[in-house]
Amino acid sequence: MYLCTRNETSMIELSSEQLEIIQKMSVFQVRAGMPPTESRILALLLVSDRTELTFDEIRETLNTSKSAVSTALNTLVLRNKVESITIPGDRKRYFKHQLKNWNSNAKDGLHKLLSVNELLKEILAVRTSKTEDFNQDLRNVISFIDFMQVELVQVFDKWNKQQYIENN
Amino acid sequence: MYLCTRNETSMIELSSEQLEIIQKMSVFQVRAGMPPTESRILALLLVSDRTELTFDEIRETLNTSKSAVSTALNTLVLRNKVESITIPGDRKRYFKHQLKNWNSNAKDGLHKLLSVNELLKEILAVRTSKTEDFNQDLRNVISFIDFMQVELVQVFDKWNKQQYIENN
DNA sequence: CTTTTGGTTCTGAATTAAAAGAACCAAACT
DNA sequence: AGTTTGGTTCTTTTAATTCAGAACCAAAAG
Structure with missing residues (x-):
């Protein structure tokens, strides 16, 4: 028998202000030609209290499919909009907005x-x-x-x- | 019986260089988010030997439907990318690239x-x-x-x- | 070596954007 | 008045994006 040490959900708690900003920001980016999921990921990484989020946190918070998050994150990394960080001893990758x-x-x-x-x-x-x-x-x-x-x-x-x- | 004084076609003759530039230019603009028909109209107005073209000349040269040309031209005029000129005594409108x-x-x-x-x-x-x-x-x-x-x-x-x- | 985790990749479905076609309309011509 | 011209507008068709769902896979854990 294997222990399940994970939380039920990895959804990030967001204030209504934060949600609103994600909304506005993604509208802005979409109008500039960026696909919706990418835009919302970027916006989330800008407003979230924690600046490095896991794949699953992003997925659950934005309520999106794994495939959509995966491809969006990969193109964002490719375009140098997001960096992916790995912490030794932790299998997960963490994603962070490349403000720099x-x-x-x-x-x-x-x-x-x-x-x-x-x-x-x-x-x-x-x-x-x-x-x-x-x-x-x-x-x-x-x-x-x-x-x-x-x-x-x-x-x-x-x-x-x-x-x-x-x-x- | 009414005389048909119009030409069979109002297509504009273009050299292969001109065609090629229209192609390249519209690819460029489309990548920047502009719809294809608009892009090709703008490019045509840039390379054409005559700088003021009629609706029908544009339509025939680009081999596009009236509706597509109409809406594209209207948004181009709205965005100040193209100006529409009317010559007194001539019902047609002439369209010109607003380089200025x-x-x-x-x-x-x-x-x-x-x-x-x-x-x-x-x-x-x-x-x-x-x-x-x-x-x-x-x-x-x-x-x-x-x-x-x-x-x-x-x-x-x-x-x-x-x-x-x-x-x- | 089996299971779980943390994703990726490969369809297909759904939404959206672009263009075509046809009906329509006002101004001008006869 | 009837026709032609020079478009516009509305509806349908087509093509391209975007996303979801499931199958899949490699690395790590048990």
Whole structure:
């Protein structure tokens, strides 16, 4: 006979405020294109009093299937949104929001957005010369994006420098 | 008996390069969350030799249904991505890419992205004080976004000023 | 070596988003 | 007035996401 030392449920207790925030946050993320389960997991990891939750705690608290939680967590880990921690002597994995990566994720996202400029340059190269006004507008957009690219790098640098100073 | 003075087709002739760019551009936009038809219309309006196209030219060139083109164009106009021009004495509407708005659309988009900060501040206010490390990381993200908000406004200003100078 | 734990992977079902098709409508033309 | 044009709107079809449920599997525990 094997002992069952586990609790009946691993559901996390949440205040109504916490639940409400999970709701709002996930609506926000879903609108930005993230799938619902991923969004709710991220939101839960942000509001929960314990910052490292197990697979089962997430599953039970959000009342979702194992498969959905599994795939969502894996893509979140892949995208550096969540880190998975293992404690020696404990088989379970613990999942934690990767707040630290917010900065560099934002940077990557912006870079991807700005990479449209390569296509715009291709377009300019192929355009007829008959439409000078339009082409000039296009050139202007291209310079704007080039400008943003340069400036954003400086803004990120400025932030990093400022952080360095504050921590010394 | 009524004369049919219209052409058989209003399809726009496109080089293979132009077609290829439409393809690449729409893939890019779709990945950023824009519906396919909208993306292809925008791309077409960017590469086409004529910059103002009619409803039917768009429909035939992209080989899409009237309803799809209609709704896509209407949302594009609503979002200030496309402008619709009417020429007096011509019943058709002409549609043109709003390159001029790229700048301010970008600004709006970024602002929406950064508006997540209000939620993060709510979260911080509700969090337990037991998790000081995590809370500090969260505060750090919040300051980062606040910082970006301020800096981006300055970057946009700088661009506008620079443009003003160049044009005078 | 058997059982339990902590998941993963593989269907299928259900929901959602996108596009097509047809009916419709107002303005202009004859 | 009747027709054609230039679309719009509503309904149906199709395609793509998302999730659940069950089977499965490796590592650890008994």
